[in-house]
Amino acid sequence: xxxxxxxxxxxxxxxxxEAFLFFVLLYRRRWREFPVFTFLTGFETVLSPVEYALxxxxxxxxxxxxxYTVIPIEFFLQLGVVLEIARIVMRPTGTWVRDAKKQFIFxxxxxxxxxxxxxxxxxPPAATLLERLEVRADLFTSLVICELIAVVxxxxxxxxxxxxxxxxxxxxxxxxxxxxAILVDGLHSYFGAxxxxxxxxxxxxxxxxxxxxxxMVQFWLEEPARQPLSPELRVYIETLHRRVKxxxxxxxxxx
Amino acid sequence: xxxxPSYFVFAVLLCGFAGxxxxxWLSHRxxxxxxxxxxVAGLSSVDFEGISQVALDYLTxxxxxxxxxxxxxxxxxxxxxxxxxxxxxxxxxxxxxxxAQQWNFEEATIVTERMRHDAALLRxxxxxxxxxxxxxxxxxxxxxTLPLEAQEASSAxxxxxxxxxxxxxxxxxxxxxxLAAVL
Numbered sequence: 001x002x003x004x005x006x007x008x009x010x011x012x013x014x015x016x017x018e019a020f021l022f023f024v025l026l027y028r029r030r031w032r033e034f035p036v037f038t039f040l041t042g043f044e045t046v047l048s049p050v051e052y053a054l055x056x057x058x059x060x061x062x063x064x065x066x067x068y069t070v071i072p073i074e075f076f077l078q079l080g081v082v083l084e085i086a087r088i089v090m091r092p093t094g095t096w097v098r099d100a101k102k103q104f105i106f107x108x109x110x111x112x113x114x115x116x117x118x119x120x121x122x123x124p125p126a127a128t129l130l131e132r133l134e135v136r137a138d139l140f141t142s143l144v145i146c147e148l149i150a151v152v153x154x155x156x157x158x159x160x161x162x163x164x165x166x167x168x169x170x171x172x173x174x175x176x177x178x179x180x181a182i183l184v185d186g187l188h189s190y191f192g193a194x195x196x197x198x199x200x201x202x203x204x205x206x207x208x209x210x211x212x213x214x215x216m217v218q219f220w221l222e223e224p225a226r227q228p229l230s231p232e233l234r235v236y237i238e239t240l241h242r243r244v245k246x247x248x249x250x251x252x253x254x255x
Numbered sequence: 256x257x258x259x260p261s262y263f264v265f266a267v268l269l270c271g272f273a274g275x276x277x278x279x280w281l282s283h284r285x286x287x288x289x290x291x292x293x294x295v296a297g298l299s300s301v302d303f304e305g306i307s308q309v310a311l312d313y314l315t316x317x318x319x320x321x322x323x324x325x326x327x328x329x330x331x332x333x334x335x336x337x338x339x340x341x342x343x344x345x346x347x348x349x350x351x352x353x354x355a356q357q358w359n360f361e362e363a364t365i366v367t368e369r370m371r372h373d374a375a376l377l378r379x380x381x382x383x384x385x386x387x388x389x390x391x392x393x394x395x396x397x398x399x400t401l402p403l404e405a406q407e408a409s410s411a412x413x414x415x416x417x418x419x420x421x422x423x424x425x426x427x428x429x430x431x432x433x434l435a436a437v438l
Contacts, residue, residue: 114272121265143272150276153283158378159371160349163287175280179273186269190262 004198010205015048017212024219030166033088036080037170043077075141081174082148088167089156103155111147115140125192135193139185146178169218173211180207291354291430297347298437299340303416305331306341310413313406325402332405335388341412342381344438345374348419351434359426366422373411373418380408 003011022041025031031038047070054063090100119136126132149171156163163171184204187196289297309331312323332338352370355363383404416438423431 118265118268121261121268122259146276147272150279153279157279157283157286158346160346160353160367160374162350162353168284168287172280172284175276179276182269182273186265189265 006202007198010202010209011048011052013209014205014212015045015052017209017216018045018048021212021216021219024216028220030219033166034081034084034170036077036084040074040077040081043073071137071141075145078141078145079148081170082145082152085149085167085171085174086152089152089161089163090159100155100159100161103158104151107151107154108148111151112144115143115147118143119189122189124189125194127193131193135185135188139182139189142178142181142185146175146182149174149178165221165223166219169215173215173218177207177211180204286350289350291351294347294350294354295434295437298344301337301340301344302331302333303438305333306337306409306412309406310410313410314413328402328406332402332409335384338381338384338405338408341408342377345377345412345415348415348438349374352419352422355422355426359422363422363426366418370415370418373415377408377411377415380404380411384408 018041022038022045025034025038025041051063051066051070054066086104090104119139124132124135126135153171153175155161181204184200187200191197191200309323309328333340349367349370352363352367356367381404387404420431420435420438423434
């Protein structure tokens with residue numbers, strides 16, 4: 001199936017969006033707080049023209065090899081972004097809030113089991129086993145990313161942890177994109193790799209471009225200044241966290 | 256292509272999951288955007304006299320410290336409904352403590368962390384009560400330890416309230432009376 005003019009336009013738009021977002025993250029020094037997200041954006045910025053050049057001027061085999069090599073790298077970078085959000089939100093004073101890590105790991109593990117089981121409920125219509133596996137793997141990765149960002153949200157809400165504006169913007173965009181991704185990949189599981197493939201991918205791309213635009217604006221804006229924690233206060237809070245952990249562990253052990 | 260039952264289950268699970276994620280996120284955003292007055296308006300009314308009596312019996316042991324019967328404790332706290340309200344209020348009290356960081360950063364930061372500790376104890380105690388209520392409902396038998404767990408929850412709630420009010424007393428004296436009246 002050869003790409004349409006709309007495919008090329010969306011490809012170009014996503015490259016420009018990623019490049020501009022990368023510029024914003026560097027120029028406004030957001031990379032200091034979001035190093036993994038900045039790296040992922042830079043990675044995608046470089047990848048788009050390389051993939052385009054390979055597609056247009058290289059061999060199909062070489063393009064396919066690069067395409068499949070990049071998928072796991074992108075997945076681990078996306079996982080890294082979710083963990084980056086978790087780190088910023090759940091360690092507001094530099095140490096993990098009691099219960100946050102435990103809740104995050106428990107619900108995260110449960111969600112990964114759900115994400116692994118769900119794609120096997122249906123058999124995607126596809127010509128080869130590899131294509132079927134690809135559809136299932138795509139759905140699995142989308143579910144894991146979506147589920148983990150939901151776990152971060154729920155944990156932070158239950159622990160009364162506030163989100164500052166940049167991390168809130170990253171979370172907003174990431175949630176929208178992740179929900180669209182699971183719905184698109186879910187529909188791919190039903191329709192297979194042939195039917196409605198391009199239309200569904202266009203929906204994903206439009207959602208992605210909208211989120212890129214939103215991030216550009218949000219990361220360009222400054223967030224309200226926050227008073228820094230003094231070293232004494234940081235030490236006090238770390239000690240308090242340790243004491244709280246010991247107290248609660250002792251209480252648990254006594255039961 | 257036929258629409259098999261497995262596809263139906265798959266679609267329900269997938270849409271249900273997406274729905275939960277969206278609902279969670281919207282509720283989180285709503286909570287994050289609430290201002291001080293909206294937070295205070297979200298506090299549920301609880302019988303603080305009863306809570307205070309149960310909590311002080313637990314926190315400051317005196318002669319005759321076992322006089323308070325489990326059934327009485329349960330009644331004073333308003334049963335499970337009372338515990339549920341305490342848990343909901345605890346979340347809002349945490350947000351109110353965090354809100355005070357704009358007026359009195361250092362003290363509010365420390366108090367918020369302490370309150371988070373109390374909230375963890377409260378949540379754990381309520382969770383144990385909920386787990387304990389399952390056999391109570393199944394076998395229609397009152398479990399003796401339930402009110403004792405509830406007493407721990409009430410003492411955590413009592414401490415959270417005291418910490419929050421003391422924080423507002425020093426940080427924002429104008430808002431203190433409103434908060435004290437609601438809590």
